[in-house]
Amino acid sequence: MQAVIDILSWIFIIGGSFFAIVGAVGLVRFPDFWSRLHAVSVTDSAGVILLIVGMALQAGLTLVTVKLLLILAFLFITGPTSTHAVANAALVSGLKPRSSVDRDDADAATQDDKAGPT
Amino acid sequence: MRVIGTAVVLAGLWLLMSGVYTTMVVGLGAVSVVLVVYVLQRMDTVDGDRVEIRLKPLASVGYFIWLLAEIAKSSWSVTRIVLSPKMPIVQHLFSVPHTQKTDLGQVIFANSITLTPGTLTVETDLGYFLVHALAYAPEDMDALADMDGRVSAIEHPKVA
Amino acid sequence: MFILAVIALFIAMVLVLIRLFVGPSLYDRVLALNSFGTHTVLFIGVVGFLNGRPDFLDIALLYALINFVGTIAILKFFRYRAIGDVRRDTAETDG
Structure with a gap:
């Protein structure tokens, strides 16, 4: 039983580390601000959930697990909220996203340098 | 009634977080609980703005599990985009109507959109959200409408 | 085991x-700063487990806040x- 829990928590922790790195790589690789937002949200949801659940499995039924779950609940609520705050502030300040999908906007002409299947 | 509930929740939080059960530490906890409840009482008389949590408990748990599965699926698709050499990004900004009646329901829906990687709520307005998608496909609208219906379903029906 | 997670997070x-x-x-930087904070929270937790001192989680919780x-x-x-109260006129024109 203990071995099963150990292996499960290893899988969770390695998966969480993988998604954390993927989020950071995306943050560096993606070409503009609006796509970087999505890279960050990979770390914020998948990475955080997997790592914290993995640590909780290692800790077992103790007060440590309660603290981990509190951190998880807190990050679950504030992660999307701060991402939304950054996105909203950028939109209000005039940083408009470029769209690869056909739109009948006035500024659509300036944004067709992105290769996409339109 | 509300005061007692708040005090019980705060005391439980203290006991779970501290893990030290000597007389002095628990006494300090009791003092802080009383202090916080007193300040909250005073703040209530200033604005009287109360948080109402009216959700169906069981349906909420079911929704949460469904949301975890959605997060797993969309995380994987965003990961594929990040790791692929060409990075097939099809960005799009579009509006999604929402049907929740309470503020809490709208917050849950907006946060669920942001929590699933690949979609992200940019602006909230009366009746619709502006959503930015990383890899837009026409099916996204249906998926978001499905999520909208699920969030509306966990709201308590008695709300005016 | 935890050493792998520490290296990955680093x-x-x-x-x-x-x-x-x-x-x-500016918004790229704010986004990166926020993401760095999330990574730090996880990093503190994992380092605590690596050293066998899960008490570090209190710091992680505070850092998240x-x-x-x-x-x-x-x-x-x-x-x-302004960080404090926002004057009504600027708030209205900006919103």
């Missing part, structure tokens, strides 16, 4: 720092140029 934090220094716009408030404060400052 690499991720260095990558996020690169974006924090390079990031062309401060990170959220700090991000909101930075965004609010750059939008209204």
Whole structure:
């Protein structure tokens, strides 16, 4: 039983580390601000959930697990909220996203340098 | 009634977080609980703005599990985009109507959109959200409408 | 086991720092800062487990709280140029 829990928590922790790195790589690789937002949200949801659940499995039924779950609940609520705050502030300040999908906007002409299947 | 509930929740939080059960530490906890409840009482008389949590408990748990599965699926698709050499990004900004009646329901829906990687709520307005998608496909609208219906379903029906 | 997670998180934090220094716009930097905070919370927790001292989690919880408030404060400052009360007239014209 203990071995099963150990292996499960290893899988969770390695998966969480993988998604954390993927989020950071995306943050560096993606070409503009609006796509970087999505890279960050990979770390914020998948990475955080997997790592914290993995640590909780290692800790077992103790007060440590309660603290981990509190951190998880807190990050679950504030992660999307701060991402939304950054996105909203950028939109209000005039940083408009470029769209690869056909739109009948006035500024659509300036944004067709992105290769996409339109 | 509300005061007692708040005090019980705060005391439980203290006991779970501290893990030290000597007389002095628990006494300090009791003092802080009383202090916080007193300040909250005073703040209530200033604005009287109360948080109402009216959700169906069981349906909420079911929704949460469904949301975890959605997060797993969309995380994987965003990961594929990040790791692929060409990075097939099809960005799009579009509006999604929402049907929740309470503020809490709208917050849950907006946060669920942001929590699933690949979609992200940019602006909230009366009746619709502006959503930015990383890899837009026409099916996204249906998926978001499905999520909208699920969030509306966990709201308590008695709300005016 | 935890050493792997520590190394992975460390690499991720260095990558996020690169974006924090390079990031062309202010919002790229704020986004990177917020992401760095999330990574730090996880890093503190994992290091605590690695050293066999899970008490570090208290610090991680506090860091998560401060990170959220700090991000909101930075965004609010750059939008209204004030952290305290916002004057009604600027709030209306900007919103």
